[in-house]
Amino acid sequence: MSGIIQGTTGPWEMVIGMEVHAQVTSNSKLFSGAATAFGAAPNSQVSLVDAAMPGMLPVINKVCVEQAVRTGLGLKAQINLRSVFDRKNYFYPDLPQGYQISQYLQPVVGAGKVVLDMEDGETREVGITRLHLEQDAGKSVHDQHPDLTYVDLNRAGVALMEIVSEPDIRSPEEAAAYLRKLRTILRYLGTCDGNMEEGSMRADVNVSVRRPGEPYGTRCEIKNVNSVRFVQQAIQYEARRQIDVLEDGGTVVQETRLFDSRKGETRSMRSKEEAHDYRYFPDPDLLPLEFTQDWVDAIAATLPELPDDRRARLVTELGLSTYDAGVLVAEREIADFFEEAAHGRDAKTVANWIMGDLFGALNKAGLEISQSPVSAPHLGALIDLIADDTISGRIAKDVFDEMFKTGKAPEVVVEEKGLRQVTDSGAIEALVDAVLGANPAKVEEYRAGKDKLLGFFVGQVMKGSEGKANPKIVNELLLRKLTG
Amino acid sequence: MSLDKATVARIARLARIAMREDDLEPMASELSGILKWIEQLDQVDTADVPPMTSVVAHPLHWREDTISDGNRPGDVLANAPEDAEGYFVVPKVVE
Amino acid sequence: MSELTQLTLADARARLRAGEFSAKELAEAHVAAIEDARALNAFVSETAERALKDAARADARLVKGEGGALEGIPLAIKDLFCTKGILSTAASHILDGFKPPYESTVTENLWRAGAVMLGKTNMDEFAMGSSNETSYYGPVLNPWRRPGDNRNLVPGGSSGGSAAAVAAHLCLGATGTDTGGSIRQPAAFTGTVGLKPTYGRCSRWGIVAFASSLDQAGPMTRTVRDAAIMLGAMAGHDPKDSTSVDMPVPDYEAALEDGVRGLRIGIPAEYRVDGAPEEITAFWEQGIGWLRDAGAEIVEVSLPHTRYALPAYYIVAPAEASSNLARYDGVRYGLRVDDGGDLTAMYEQTRARGFGAEVRRRVLIGTYVLSAGYYDAYYLKAQKIRTLIADDFKKAWEKVDALLTPTTPEAAFGPGDKSDDPVAMYLNDVLTVPANMAGLPGLSVPAGLSPQGLPLGLQVVGRAFDEETVLRVGRALERAAAFKASPAPWWRGAA
Numbered sequence A: 001m002s003g004i005i006q007g008t009t010g011p012w013e014m015v016i017g018m019e020v021h022a023q024v025t026s027n028s029k030l031f032s033g034a035a036t037a038f039g040a041a042p043n044s045q046v047s048l049v050d051a052a053m054p055g056m057l058p059v060i061n062k063v064c065v066e067q068a069v070r071t072g073l074g075l076k077a078q079i080n081l082r083s084v085f086d087r088k089n090y091f092y093p094d095l096p097q098g099y100q101i102s103q104y105l106q107p108v109v110g111a112g113k114v115v116l117d118m119e120d121g122e123t124r125e126v127g128i129t130r131l132h133l134e135q136d137a138g139k140s141v142h143d144q145h146p147d148l149t150y151v152d153l154n155r156a157g158v159a160l161m162e163i164v165s166e167p168d169i170r171s172p173e174e175a176a177a178y179l180r181k182l183r184t185i186l187r188y189l190g191t192c193d194g195n196m197e198e199g200s201m202r203a204d205v206n207v208s209v210r211r212p213g214e215p216y217g218t219r220c221e222i223k224n225v226n227s228v229r230f231v232q233q234a235i236q237y238e239a240r241r242q243i244d245v246l247e248d249g250g251t252v253v254q255e256t257r258l259f260d261s262r263k264g265e266t267r268s269m270r271s272k273e274e275a276h277d278y279r280y281f282p283d284p285d286l287l288p289l290e291f292t293q294d295w296v297d298a299i300a301a302t303l304p305e306l307p308d309d310r311r312a313r314l315v316t317e318l319g320l321s322t323y324d325a326g327v328l329v330a331e332r333e334i335a336d337f338f339e340e341a342a343h344g345r346d347a348k349t350v351a352n353w354i355m356g357d358l359f360g361a362l363n364k365a366g367l368e369i370s371q372s373p374v375s376a377p378h379l380g381a382l383i384d385l386i387a388d389d390t391i392s393g394r395i396a397k398d399v400f401d402e403m404f405k406t407g408k409a410p411e412v413v414v415e416e417k418g419l420r421q422v423t424d425s426g427a428i429e430a431l432v433d434a435v436l437g438a439n440p441a442k443v444e445e446y447r448a449g450k451d452k453l454l455g456f457f458v459g460q461v462m463k464g465s466e467g468k469a470n471p472k473i474v475n476e477l478l479l480r481k482l483t484g
Numbered sequence B: 001m002s003l004d005k006a007t008v009a010r011i012a013r014l015a016r017i018a019m020r021e022d023d024l025e026p027m028a029s030e031l032s033g034i035l036k037w038i039e040q041l042d043q044v045d046t047a048d049v050p051p052m053t054s055v056v057a058h059p060l061h062w063r064e065d066t067i068s069d070g071n072r073p074g075d076v077l078a079n080a081p082e083d084a085e086g087y088f089v090v091p092k093v094v095e
Numbered sequence C: 001m002s003e004l005t006q007l008t009l010a011d012a013r014a015r016l017r018a019g020e021f022s023a024k025e026l027a028e029a030h031v032a033a034i035e036d037a038r039a040l041n042a043f044v045s046e047t048a049e050r051a052l053k054d055a056a057r058a059d060a061r062l063v064k065g066e067g068g069a070l071e072g073i074p075l076a077i078k079d080l081f082c083t084k085g086i087l088s089t090a091a092s093h094i095l096d097g098f099k100p101p102y103e104s105t106v107t108e109n110l111w112r113a114g115a116v117m118l119g120k121t122n123m124d125e126f127a128m129g130s131s132n133e134t135s136y137y138g139p140v141l142n143p144w145r146r147p148g149d150n151r152n153l154v155p156g157g158s159s160g161g162s163a164a165a166v167a168a169h170l171c172l173g174a175t176g177t178d179t180g181g182s183i184r185q186p187a188a189f190t191g192t193v194g195l196k197p198t199y200g201r202c203s204r205w206g207i208v209a210f211a212s213s214l215d216q217a218g219p220m221t222r223t224v225r226d227a228a229i230m231l232g233a234m235a236g237h238d239p240k241d242s243t244s245v246d247m248p249v250p251d252y253e254a255a256l257e258d259g260v261r262g263l264r265i266g267i268p269a270e271y272r273v274d275g276a277p278e279e280i281t282a283f284w285e286q287g288i289g290w291l292r293d294a295g296a297e298i299v300e301v302s303l304p305h306t307r308y309a310l311p312a313y314y315i316v317a318p319a320e321a322s323s324n325l326a327r328y329d330g331v332r333y334g335l336r337v338d339d340g341g342d343l344t345a346m347y348e349q350t351r352a353r354g355f356g357a358e359v360r361r362r363v364l365i366g367t368y369v370l371s372a373g374y375y376d377a378y379y380l381k382a383q384k385i386r387t388l389i390a391d392d393f394k395k396a397w398e399k400v401d402a403l404l405t406p407t408t409p410e411a412a413f414g415p416g417d418k419s420d421d422p423v424a425m426y427l428n429d430v431l432t433v434p435a436n437m438a439g440l441p442g443l444s445v446p447a448g449l450s451p452q453g454l455p456l457g458l459q460v461v462g463r464a465f466d467e468e469t470v471l472r473v474g475r476a477l478e479r480a481a482a483f484k485a486s487p488a489p490w491w492r493g494a495a
């Protein structure tokens, strides 16, 4: 396992925990009626509450609470019927109130778990410590002006779910798998779009190293890493750095670090470090957040089938391999496409078409499955045409390419291009005779025992039929005439 | 509980209030005086008393998730000491 | 001086409706009185033009008989309330030039009821003070002076400007806010009526926050009835304030004259503050006598944790204030002091020069009691003490319908008398703070003069959301006391 790093003094094990900030999917902000959409003009999605004007007060958004509970249920976590909003006090230009409203001692969601599916087909469980609701900060733009910082408050007050994991992750690969799996679950639930480029998912990564089996070492927190690849690079670099420190007889200082994606390294953020004392206390502008078990149950009743359950079903009911099923359920839309196309057909064949030709074509065209020119019913119909010998598997590839280009139904393509398979043995027999007649010498050689020439004869006949002759019939006729 | 100069300097920094060196001592004794007077609370045994969480007991009112505000950058920036291109402007923050 | 400024709010309301005079005349009389009383420094902003516009609109409605509950009534607004397009400063340098693009819910309610805006009244900076000496705009003077003594006195605080304006007949009523006594103590010092409603009765939206779990807006008037009328217009549920309570607003005037016969009035032993002047105790006894004679049953009660309310308050209020005032950072509005240093320097200079000494002191105390390692010892402890204080009151309500106490331990004092000793200043609120800590309604009624000829107030405290009984008891005291004294108008044209 790549979680073990060989140092000059022996093996080291990585210990990784994550705090993921996931933007709640909602129309308006956690405590104000301003919009949350990405990419609006600066300060255009800011209410007077978000700008912390004097006397402005927070009022909680029902849907944000619902989404947090829904996510908690999706993580098989404990839901707390009573939680409390606290103020986390610190000064920063993109934090207008001078405090972030968050949940410190009593979060809305408690312990849960996420199951990782590793490449090698085995699974790993990562514990979820807690999930709490909090406000996002605004955006400080440092590159607009040489000696000024510009502040945009559009994000200020947007609802975030901070999802904290146990230090159960042991390698960059597991960290990546954890992020991907968490993203899949959130997207299935519809509680976060998981879009890391737009910052709707950011990870704080806690990394430490230890001798295998020994107690945890001192950890460093790498803040706000915004892509799965960067998370892996950051962990790799940081673990290596800590090992070097330790092997040089030094000690790791607990600190907040920043990942520089250009240099591919982490560096200390002492500025953030200086005298941190957040002075948490319950926000007196809000009352405790309370709801009933009935309300939670009502939300639970609306939960979709989650990826793990769906994968299990595809394996047991449709006989797919765990790996194929895993690939197909990673995106809800792909799984939906698959199940529609596979309905009443051979699941394995459909899976191969999707994971092979379709994914390949979509990739080349840079399209999402939701934008696929080939619809699920059309792909299914194409597979039916092969099954009932209307076309051969080889012709099917050309038909698929045409379908992808034009979005036409397979029957239409086959008709227009006259690709229907020739199964009339009379017609094929004529072709066979022509080929044998044109190659008397080869026929002799074959009859003298050079049977691998059969391939040559088949090829000639297929060529003569422009690939449309039914290969099975061609073989039968040739054998009969050559050996007859 | 009496406060020393260093502590006053630390909390003044936390509160982002500049203090002149020679104001620290007097402030320290002022605050110490107030805290000393506050210490009479130690006479009260609060071991198993729950803290007050809300002054009046009533359920927290929840908002519907509708866009009812924003779209008023003019109002948001109207009182800004300095702004440019629709942004608030502050001295460079070095990260 | 126009007799129109001598009217009570209730009389003015009746005579406006009867068409005996116009809202314009009433507004002009008060605008003139304000201009003539600048020596008191009761206003941060005078809004004469706005007043006349409001009055014209009111007259138009009144002739059509469409007037609201306060149609044409000229009011003064404490500068802690944000008023749209009008300078709103909380009497702090740090809110220099701040003109809110919004209107506080309470003032919005008043304008909807037809009230006329005279101006924004002076106050202690961010409502932190009991003498009105901490205002960036200079101290407010009490219209009252000791007879035969022309030395100035403080009007109390933090709503001192509103109290002075009401006492000097510069308005028919004013808004105040009360976090630890900021309505009731200045009312007592100026011989006026001040009501702090139940926490959650009036919306806090648009009122500059001092201590969120304690702040409550209320009316300041010259009669109990006027307070009832104003509260009726100010109160109500506000979905924009999560701590505002969704309860119907009763007609506070309805039961006003019902008297106290059959009511049980509690006398809390613990309010006999050691070292309180004899005159206060005697004055209290007199009030007790009035209610007994009016048919109330007088019951001795005990509120054992009363003496801990004030020290606990000086943890909770500064703690919340230290956080509430973090938004004044020079970034989005108000004062910015930028000496070309870095961001931290800008923050520290802006806040050092923008906040006055008392505000800085309380922000530092609040920061300290919340800081790492001290939270449990201070803030948590104080919130537990609050529970005990609230429980004391709950027990009392099993025996009585309201409590009667003095409002303050003494009459108005002189400027500077307590400036060098914060705790001595804080002790002024010792009798008013418990009601804030428990969120209960409290009313101060002027009920007599001290031996030095200064007004004294009696306080009525009631059950949560039972302002009706509180006002009813207050009205009975008012009737018995028949307090008619008023300050000699030394301030006219004195500025």
Ligand SMILES: [Mg+2]
Pocket (backbone or CB within 6 Å): A019, A162, A204
């Ligand atoms: Mg965190």
Ligand SMILES: [Zn+2]
Pocket (backbone or CB within 6 Å): A021, A134, A162
């Ligand atoms: Zn967070």
